[in-house]
Amino acid sequence: MLLDFALPAHDRKLIPEGRLSGPMPWVIAIILFLTLLVAASGLTLAHAAQQGGQDLARQFTVQIIVTDPFERAAKRAEVTQYLRQVDGIRSVEPLSDASVRKLIEPVLGADILDADIPVPALIDVRFVHAQAQANLRTLRASLRRIAPDVRLDPHSAWMAPFYRLMHMLLVLAGTVFLLLMAATSAVVILAVRSTLNTHRGTLEIMHLMGGTDLQAARLFQRRVALDALWGGFVGFCAAAFVMATLSDQLAAAEPSLLAGVAFPVYGWIILALIPLAVTALAMLMARFTVISALKKML
Amino acid sequence: MRFVPFLALMQSVVEFDNVGLRYGTGAETLTDLSFTLYPGSFYFMTGASGAGKTSLLKLLYLAHRPSRGAIRIFGHDAITLPRNRLPGFRRRIGVVFQDFRLVPHLSTFDNIALPLRIAGIAERELRGPVAEMLAWIGLSERADARPAMLSGGEQQRVAIARAVIGRPEILVADEPTGNVDPEMALRLLQLFSALNKLGTTVVVATHDIHLLRDVEGAQMMRLDNGRLSDPTGSLRYPPKPLVLRN
Numbered sequence: 083m084l085l086d087f088a089l090p091a092h093d094r095k096l097i098p099e100g101r102l103s104g105p106m107p108w109v110i111a112i113i114l115f116l117t118l119l120v121a122a123s124g125l126t127l128a129h130a131a132q133q134g135g136q137d138l139a140r141q142f143t144v145q146i147i148v149t150d151p152f153e154r155a156a157k158r159a160e161v162t163q164y165l166r167q168v169d170g171i172r173s174v175e176p177l178s179d180a181s182v183r184k185l186i187e188p189v190l191g192a193d194i195l196d197a198d199i200p201v202p203a204l205i206d207v208r209f210v211h212a213q214a215q216a217n218l219r220t221l222r223a224s225l226r227r228i229a230p231d232v233r234l235d236p237h238s239a240w241m242a243p244f245y246r247l248m249h250m251l252l253v254l255a256g257t258v259f260l261l262l263m264a265a266t267s268a269v270v271i272l273a274v275r276s277t278l279n280t281h282r283g284t285l286e287i288m289h290l291m292g293g294t295d296l297q298a299a300r301l302f303q304r305r306v307a308l309d310a311l312w313g314g315f316v317g318f319c320a321a322a323f324v325m326a327t328l329s330d331q332l333a334a335a336e337p338s339l340l341a342g343v344a345f346p347v348y349g350w351i352i353l354a355l356i357p358l359a360v361t362a363l364a365m366l367m368a369r370f371t372v373i374s375a376l377k378k379m380l
Numbered sequence: 381m382r383f384v385p386f387l388a389l390m391q392s393v394v395e396f397d398n399v400g401l402r403y404g405t406g407a408e409t410l411t412d413l414s415f416t417l418y419p420g421s422f423y424f425m426t427g428a429s430g431a432g433k434t435s436l437l438k439l440l441y442l443a444h445r446p447s448r449g450a451i452r453i454f455g456h457d458a459i460t461l462p463r464n465r466l467p468g469f470r471r472r473i474g475v476v477f478q479d480f481r482l483v484p485h486l487s488t489f490d491n492i493a494l495p496l497r498i499a500g501i502a503e504r505e506l507r508g509p510v511a512e513m514l515a516w517i518g519l520s521e522r523a524d525a526r527p528a529m530l531s532g533g534e535q536q537r538v539a540i541a542r543a544v545i546g547r548p549e550i551l552v553a554d555e556p557t558g559n560v561d562p563e564m565a566l567r568l569l570q571l572f573s574a575l576n577k578l579g580t581t582v583v584v585a586t587h588d589i590h591l592l593r594d595v596e597g598a599q600m601m602r603l604d605n606g607r608l609s610d611p612t613g614s615l616r617y618p619p620k621p622l623v624l625r626n
Contacts, residue, residue, distance in 0.1 A: 283483075284484075286481075287481050287494070288494070288498060290443060291471070292467040292495070292498055293467060293498045294464075297498065380443065380444065380445060380463070380466065
């Protein structure tokens with residue numbers, strides 16, 4: 083099919099050299115701009131979900147619920163020491179009582195904290211790799227021998243709804259992407275049909291002189307491909323500009339809020355491939371439309 | 381001892397057997413056509429307007445399939461011929477359309493070169509023959525002109541040049557001399573005659589029966605209300621010269 087680009091100049095003249103139909107490249111450019119933005123959003127979400135999911139699967143918090151502050155501090159030190167000896171743990175960071183109070187103060191209020199409500203001791207633990215549930219159960223059992231009231235809270239548990247939402251958005255982005263591809267196909271089919279009607283006389287002459295369906299289809303494919311490439315180029319440039327601007331805004335925003343929200347490098351390759359894929363799809367649709375129409379002639 | 385038509389010993393180019401053609405559900409435009417065309421023959425097809433000449437030509441250049449009967453072209457059954465094999469057969473048939481049907485956005489040169497390009501002839505190989513043809517029809521100076529810039533007669537010459545450039549085995553022409561002056565008409569008939577001598581079977585539909593005398597050995601087919609007739613009343617053409625055979 084790529085050889086269709088290499089049609090000799092004299093064969094290209096069989097249908098006027100102008101673009102297939104005036105607005106088609108621009109319609110393709112607009113659709114592709116939207117498609118690329120949707121794809122970029124999808125890729126960012128997928129990247130963030132993957133990164134965040136991996137991070138969360140490696141993190142958990144140990145809670146030691148002991149009323150007496152001295153005993154709580156002793157247990158925290160004991161558990162911390164134990165965890166630091168466990169293989170596969172990258173970091174163990176016990177939080178001081180002051181840090182814990184600061185964390186829960188916005189939720190419970192300073193007055194309640196001043197009323198000497200016991201707060202748990204917290205230890206932030208990060209594994210090298212994501213851990214299976216069985217490993218966590220084993221670890222929990224070991225820790226309970228040190229502190230019977232210990233609790234292990236995997237971060238993935240409380241972030242799960244958020245990541246479910248991200249996955250839903252990802253599915254939505256994929257659906258919109260497919261719908262936009264369908265719209266592109268429809269635009270191509272309509273444009274090719276219109277051009278077929280305009281050049282029906284020329285095609286009939288070619289046909290009666292022994293031209294094959296494929297020869298006619300190649301002429302249309304080439305023009306559709308050029309239109310799609312042009313539209314793709316414009317759409318890609320516009321989308322790249324928008325994404326670059328958004329990236330700058332993201333970088334300027336509070337980093338902790340948007341940690342993990344970044345457009346991956348491989349995403350640019352995928353985005354660059356989309357206009358080419360749309361061109362191939364447009365050529366395929368043009369070929370299919372022309373051959374179907376010509377089959378109605380003897 | 382029996383009589384055998386001596387032309388029947390030759391391989392026919394076209395055979396029509398009891399062919400009928402109707403468009404949609406209307407009455408038959410062509411009825412019970414049976415004839416055989418042999419290589420190197422020259423036929424004038426005459427008949428009043430609406431007699432079915434153009435419809436018969438359409439069957440000859442494979443633009444339509446008949447409603448009934450059998451057609452053999454180049455020894456193949458044209459009715460059962462698969463669609464994907466038709467282009468190969470069409471390339472062996474040159475057609476001059478009554479309304480010329482030149483491609484409006486192509487130059488004179490490109491219009492004439494069209495059949496060769498469709499057949500996949502390389503550009504360097506077709507330039508010579510097309511230039512020669514342009515010179516022959518007297519339009520070398522107008523090689524770059526679009527059809528809209530040509531007169532009716534010039535367009536007709538381009539249409540004829542396009543039909544003959546590929547040295548077709550059958551040349552079908554619908555009123556090819558209708559828009560040209562008598563001198564050009566004679567030149568065009570000489571071109572057809574020259575092609576005919578090289579083996580091309582020529583079928584010319586015309587109102588002008590006087591053209592018959594300009595081509596040596598030409599025969600006439602006459603259509604009346606979609607039926608083929610001849611002075612002897614036979615429906616089979618060409619008239620059958622008979623040879624005695626043991």
